[in-house]
Amino acid sequence: MNRFVVTIGGTGAKCFEALVFLSAAGAFNQDVTLFHIDPDKNNGNWIKAYSALLSFQEIKKQISRRDILGRVFNSSFQPPVEGMWVHNPYPRKTDTENYTSLREYCGNDDELLQLLFAEKARNDDWEIGFKGRASVGSIAAAACIKEGLDPWDTIIKRINSDATEETRFFLLGSIFGGSGASIFPTVAKLLSKRIVNAEKFVIGGSLLFPYFRFEVPTEESLKAIDRTSEDFAKPGDFLPKAKQHLEYYQKSPQGLFRRIYIVGCDQPRFIPPFYGGKEQMNPSHYLEMVAVMAGKDFFTVASPELKKLKYMHLCEGMEVGAGNSAKQREGDEKIKDAVIWKIFPEGEAIGEKLLVFATMAYSFLEFWNPLLDSEEFKRTMWFKELIGDDPQFREKIAALGDFFEKYLNWLLEIHYGNYNTISGGYDFDSNMQLFDAASIKKLLGEVNAGGVAHDAATQLNRLKYNLMKNDGNLSYTPRLNAPYDGLFLWKNKDEYEKIKKVNRGLSQFESLLNIIKTTSESLVKENYRY
């Protein structure tokens, strides 16, 4: 099966980032052709997501055997055209130059423009996106999906070249902005028209409803930076837009759309106001993860299920039982709004994978990374037995450290993404109960501070940070005198031997990852109960 994942716009970029981390942790385990569409090429969200992707790809290069790490770092991504991870959907004036505004593109045909577009929409500089003007975005998108223009041309040719192979195409974007909302249906519509074997081609997508808001700065303060509120998206418009878009999707031909996942929450978070471009760097949100999980559902659902278009929504799971009935649960605000693993499809399994990966990240950053600088350590027998020396080793693991740090930051943002409009900082979102965010923050604080030089035993104890501890979630059980060997790195001799056996024939990099993964899994299993 050909699988395509296409993320669109600022929100899409956030989903892209979530996809990379979920894949690395093994929670999204699919090989996909992946790329991002963004009219705002300097979008901060995309820069961040792309940076995560590059680290991920760097690590993947070091892994030759996919089976070793289970699902961790197992997924593989490829762009539709070599090197083309991102696509700017602008009509091209020449091979190297795009049109800069709708007006220019329409050949200054004022009458048609006046008839169909308001002034701002006509004349806005396209450089920083469509600013919520989906009607303009639809034109740009339509202009790009035509013969001879990549990546669409290559994609269509590839799909049509083997019309017997099933292809599933998954789009992720916001329904309340400009790019996602306009490109999402346009791509589906125009793509559908050019696919040869419609029986084997289906499109699905996650549409994210408004999940953040911000205060548009006052006109007065904007004057100072030579802007007006017109330059900003308007959070007050998000929901009306979402409604408009969804109504429009409903009424217009849907092409080969078969699954549209509505992803949203009822309590949007505050974020800082942004203008576009690099300024748009929103903190990550759990819904981006949900949107990616929808993609997993889409890729795994049986083909017969995809004969007809269905709009899907997440039906949150809950715990029901004596003293905790659904009714009481709804009546209790604290529980009602809590985001816990149970509310997601396969939530607890995903939670466990992310926990193991968080433990891996921490153990690498706080323990292994400093340790590997130690010459004394490298002289130990077990280092030689399990890892072995490699002069290039230090360079190779740099990407790993980088990626793990990004991952922990991502987790942290999910929990600490509540922008405080007064202080200008971020507050903890008390509804987020996926991880014990305070612990992650503490860990990350230490990592950012350059790590703390602890002895190995202390380090290991610190690994048992109570990453999850909330009610109804994975909870922490202190380990009782676990029989670790001298360095407290593994549970017992058996585990040591097991790692040793697996590591035989692996590269140093792979060996190290295997050690971290195996010990982290063991640690999680020992210390967290379900």
Place this chain on the structure above:
Amino acid sequence: MGFFLPKLTQPPVTGNAITGTWVAFDDITQDFIGKIGLNEFNMESIASFIPNMWSRVVLFQKAQEEYQQGGVITAQSQFILGELKGLLALIALRNAYGWDVQMETYRFSGRKEINTIAKALYISDWNEDNDSLHLIKFDNKIIGGCLNSQYYTGFFTAALYRVEEVPWFDAKKGILRCPLETGKTGEWTLEDIRNALALWERATSGILHRSILSDWRSDINASAGGDFKVAATPLLSLVSHPLAVLTNPITTNFKAGGIFLQPCDSGGRKVLYYSEECEILPITVATYQKLRQQGEIKQAFDTDKMAVTVGAGEQKFTSAPYDKRELLTSDQMSSIYAWPNFKADDWHDYYLWELKKNDIFTIQPLFEGEGEVVVGETNVSRAFSSKKPFLGISLKLGEREIGIVEVKYKEIGSADHGAKFTVGLDFGTTHTFIAIKDEKGEAMGLSFPDRTIAVINPKSGKEEKFLFMKRDDGDLVYCPVADFATYDFMPTGGSREKKGLPITTLYKRKVLGPPEKAKDSVLEGVAVVVPDKRFYPYGISKNYYQEYDVLMEVTNPFVEGIKWSIPRDRHYLLLYLEHLLLLIRAELRIRRCDLRNGIGNILRWSYPLAMDVEQRKEISARILGGALAISESEAVSYFYEAPRSADTPGIAVDIGGGTTDISLWSRGEVKAQTSVRIAGNVCSKYVAKHPHILADNLEHFSKDLRDDDAISSTVTNLLQRMPENTLSVILSRYGEQFASFLTRYGHTRVSGDLSSVDETLLPLRQLLEFSYASIFYYLGLTLKSLDGIDTRRVEIYRAGNGWDHLNWVFGSSGASGEIPGTVGRVMKDALVLAFGSPMVINIRTSEQPKQEVAKGLLSPAINWDIAGKAMKENPNSSIAIFGEDGFEERGSKKSFCDFIATGTMITDNVPDSFNQYEKFVSFLQNFHGAANFQNAEIPSSGQLRDHIQDRIRTTKTKVEEPPFFMVIATAIKKIWKIDL
């Protein structure tokens, strides 16, 4: 926080756990999209939202589809249809008057690519042979398009156009409006326009059908060049031509079996009632209560049931007394008469009168200049041919005129409507008071006895809201804005069952019923929480209760922000005011008030200073007809009159449900003023967060206990300690929490011992002490700096119902009308502390509690040329800064900001000793409640500076306030985590 998206239905629970899963919508439109509200919008934005370059066409297509299908027409579509009517009126009338309206065939002759894309993005395939696009131009400027295709056939307005020559062009919004709504018809007669629109409504079933276009197209074919200009034909006499009807006089506006069925009666507008589009329903009858209970309200609105006698000939209209008893021969309950509000664009509200069986009402036509209309025969066609146009109808109940259905284009303005009134409006968070004053000059409370506002939620078409505008003690309108903003009427509302939301039903018992019951109840006039309908209010039987099943479900996540912080919810504040204004207008009509110059000219309103300027302007301009306004405390000062005339300075203190407004006056000038969002609300919130304060009491509502005399007696005593409105507010806002608390803890929390309550209240008392003391400390400094006035004497003028809350929190000194004990001392002490020497402080209390603001607004002493334009109006103006030594200087806000940023005040004329933080610390060490702060975490100078910078940034254009208040507000945020 409120719910942003509609909650989706949970699946049935089976077993012990449900895991999250993806579920398909059964009907996404009904289950999800339909529940999303549009809030406010402007057309430019909405059009650009649609992901199709034909976005405007998409909108017009949708509007017409809704129109044709009947049922709910969204606000957006109503807006579009209004535009369309404006355009159509112009186009249709071009023939008779030769205005330069052109129609040109558009050819995609420009770029080839845009042509391709324009067609690709068309909602269905474009057919070159049959489909066409025309540009509509007026005076050679584009104003719209005309599309002829499978998907949409008809006109649509352009995204951007300016046709200011057209009278009904709204230059502010940049749109054409329905001329009948604007009343602006230019050189055309109203009949012309009305007929033009009647054509649209009648001859074409609501859309400009392709048959009309085909005629136009034959014109196109007739012209040789393709592009064409429609000839200005003086009169279309060909009967077969669809436009011919434009020139026919309409004389058949009334017919048997119904009244006013034709579009002319109300300006051609259609109204929605219970999600049913009604041709026009100026007056109709429903056996309301019963039908509502049976869920058959739709059928009730059948105009055929109007037993109005109509003359034999269609052109005659006989108005005759009508005895409603005919309708009430069965066991139906009393009937409700409805009067639709034609002003409402998106929500449709009606006046409802509940009638008794013997009531008789009459309907009379009204003609301009004729004054009282003689009951009898009237030749209606005259209305449209004489110089005295038909204005509407008057509905009378007995001798009392209870309603006027007016033709929208003109205010009724006969000589009989010449009474002069002024109206003062004080809309508080928890209470609204309206004062009215006639030419004799006596201000009185204006109440709306027996009137109800009913609001139908057009989103669901089912939800109803009833607010009885009932007179209560002190003429209060018992319909505060906070109640108006209940969950069910928010845009995402829906039925309780579907949402599965945690709603606890709160019944507000407005009518206590038989006196023998009322006297048994200690709950006279207060709200009662009834969790899950499992038990009934104290002292009221189940049956009795149901009979008076008035009321509403309240979950109030939205209330907090309704008046203040959440821009989205301000829409509801505006709606509330719109409704209120409607009632005021009705009352004024009854009093034959001259409204010809608009209600804005006779209305005065007040705002708390904490309300930002933009919001204030919006309210005034959009809803209140540009009515003049001053701050609440300023109005209080006018109520007492003394501050502006006497040498003795006065401090007006209006403590309301949501804000405390304070201003210091000397010789008619405001010397200092501020507004803090600490008032009754803080008390309510605090108590709500510490339910045990009340839980002890509320426990006794339990069914098992309420018959126990001993316990009842205890409850009675406890509740009597609390002022009625405090309890009412607390319960209405936080009933859910209480209910949850009670359900969870049961009887065990009944203690009857209030010592723990006192302890719990301590932080609240500290906050209040700190806030009021610091404000008065500042006022003391200001007083000290006044020259030439004997500032050793000062008068404090009390206003507002929040004082009752303080009374309860601190305990009253006992005597009625006295300032609450502790807090009164706090204020006085702080004043003296800052002043530095003994003072004589009088506290004045009016005999009209809660009415001071509204009545103050009507004071003849107000000079409206300068009132309300205090220093806070202009954010760039300088503000008064008072040094500790009484030195007064004018420093700019910028210099204060600089000071905060750098620690150095860079001005030429402000002494170095100026330091607000020092002042704050000095205050903290010395004020009355200082002992309570020994262990409090007092923010450092640096911490305050950071917070103040934030505060300046976030409130930059909202509220101007003296620096010292910034310091204390910041300190309060730091210590109590309360953002003022």
